Amino acid sequence: MTAGISVIGLTKTYGDHTVLDDLHLTFEAGKIHGLLGANGTGKTTLMSLMSRHTFPTRGSVLLDDREFGEDPRQAQRLCFVRENQLYNDAFKVRDVLRIAPDFYPKWDAATTTRLVDRFRLPPATVVKKLSRGQRSALAIVLALGSRADFTFLDEPYLGLDPGARETFYEELIRSYGAQPRTIIMSTHLVDEAAPLLEEVVVLNQGRVALQAPLEEAEALALTLSGPTTSLDRWLQEHPDHPSLTRRTLGPTATVTTLGPLSDAESASANQAQLRVTSTSLQGLVAALGNSNHEVA
Numbered sequence: 001m002t003a004g005i006s007v008i009g010l011t012k013t014y015g016d017h018t019v020l021d022d023l024h025l026t027f028e029a030g031k032i033h034g035l036l037g038a039n040g041t042g043k044t045t046l047m048s049l050m051s052r053h054t055f056p057t058r059g060s061v062l063l064d065d066r067e068f069g070e071d072p073r074q075a076q077r078l079c080f081v082r083e084n085q086l087y088n089d090a091f092k093v094r095d096v097l098r099i100a101p102d103f104y105p106k107w108d109a110a111t112t113t114r115l116v117d118r119f120r121l122p123p124a125t126v127v128k129k130l131s132r133g134q135r136s137a138l139a140i141v142l143a144l145g146s147r148a149d150f151t152f153l154d155e156p157y158l159g160l161d162p163g164a165r166e167t168f169y170e171e172l173i174r175s176y177g178a179q180p181r182t183i184i185m186s187t188h189l190v191d192e193a194a195p196l197l198e199e200v201v202v203l204n205q206g207r208v209a210l211q212a213p214l215e216e217a218e219a220l221a222l223t224l225s226g227p228t229t230s231l232d233r234w235l236q237e238h239p240d241h242p243s244l245t246r247r248t249l250g251p252t253a254t255v256t257t258l259g260p261l262s263d264a265e266s267a268s269a270n271q272a273q274l275r276v277t278s279t280s281l282q283g284l285v286a287a288l289g290n291s292n293h294e295v296a
Contacts, residue, residue, distance in 0.1 A: 003064045004029035004182055005050055005150060010059035012045055019045045021206045023059070027184060029149075032176060032196055034214075035186040037203035038289040043186040044082075046203070047152045050184070051080035063150070076105055079148035081139040087127045093138060094123040097145075104146040111175060112145035118167050133159030140168055144175045153185040165189075169196060190282035194218070200281070202288050209288040210295040214281075220295065221279035221287060222261065225254040230272040238265060244287035256287040258295065 007025040011018070020042045027033050027050075035043050048054045050061050052068055052075065061068045068074060087096060097116070101107035116123065119137035121130075130138065136159050143151050157165045173196065176183060187193045200217045202210040210217065221244075224231060231253050235243055241257040248254075256279055261269065269276050279287070288295070 003062075005184075006062040006065070007046075007050065008060050008062065010046070010049060010061065011057045012042070012049060012054075013057045019206055020049070023206075023208055025201060025208060025211060027182060027201075028199065029064075029182050030180045031198040032172075032183045032185065034190070034193065034197040034200040035184055035203070036190055036200055036285045037209070038286075039188075041203040041289070042206045043203055044154050047080055047154055047184065047186065051078045051150070051152055053080060076103070077149040078152070079104065079143055079146040079150070080152035080154070081142045082154055084135070085139060089126075089128060091127050092123065093121055093125055093127060093130070096127060096138065096142070097123070100142055100145065104148055106147035106179075108145050108147050108175075111147075111171075112141050115141045115144060115171060118171070119164065131159065133161070133164065136160055137164065140171070144171060147175070147179055147181070149181050151181060151183045153183065155186055155188065157187070157189060165192070169193070172196060190285055191280050194281050202285055204288050204294075205292075207294065209293065210284075212295070217284065218281050219260060219278070220258055221281075221284035222257055222259040223254060223277045223279050223283075224257055224269065224274050225252065225277075226272065226274035227251060228253040231255065231274060234269060234272045234274060237268075241265075242291075242293055244291045244293055256283060258293075 005027040007023050010020055010023040012020040035046065037043055049056055063074050097112060119141065121134060121137055121141065136156060140156050143153055157168060160168065194214065197214045199213055201208065228248060228251055235241065243255040243257055245256045246253060261276065266276065
């Protein structure tokens with residue numbers, strides 16, 4: 001198994017605006033990684049940097065422990081097709097699918113034929129005349145058909161109806177099962193996509209707020225609710241559980257915090273008449289996006 005992708009001190013600025021700020025990450029090979037966070041947190045920029053569609057201001061990206069660019073064959077191991085990918089104005093769907101195998105040595109013609117049929121893509125239609133959902137479907141066909149060692153999917157479901165999204169999830173698992181490889185997918189449909197993921201990275205304001213295996217991330221966030229005074233006192237006595245988000249309604253307050261709680265902490269919360277419930281992964285991502293907290 002290969003080493004994967006290492007991001008070392010990666011920074012990207014545009015003028016005075018810093019999009020990514022000194023990122024240190026490792027995307028282990030052979031896993032499906034979720035890249036999560038609000039709009040504008042740098043997810044697409046990070047994918048573009050890792051696939052060499054753009055260049056960093058500072059820092060570096062290693063593929064299998066080698067600096068990107070040391071080996072010209074590295075580009076053939078990556079696939080990053082966006083939903084708004086630019087094509088020749090005259091290209092039809094079949095033209096794109098005819099040319100694509102020249103860029104990807106592991107191209108899987110059988111998969112692409114099946115996906116074109118399942119997504120009902122019209123081969124004779126000019127790409128620029130496709131609907132948004134059809135353009136997303138074409139990007140999925142190229143990404144999965146490439147069988148690239150490192151495949152990037154940037155919100156691949158845009159414009160797809162629920163049935164088409166289910167087709168995508170099913171085909172992603174099918175393709176990954178046939179050839180395990182490194183897949184990095186950004187998504188806002190966090191809880192819907194969670195069953196596909198093995199590792200998650202959450203970005204917030206251009207920095208890493210969390211990187212963890214899916215199971216750990218899903219168990220990390222808790223919701224505490226109860227009398228405001230009791231809740232505030234409990235939070236003050238337990239500084240290891242910061243308040244990420246807070247809602248107050250009359251004498252009652254609700255906060256999202258980080259768990260898990262020890263037996264003693266659970267007992268003290270119960271004694272304070274606080275209700276403790278789990279928070280979904282999507283709730284955790286939203287909470288981290290509304291705070292400046294980073295999970296070690």
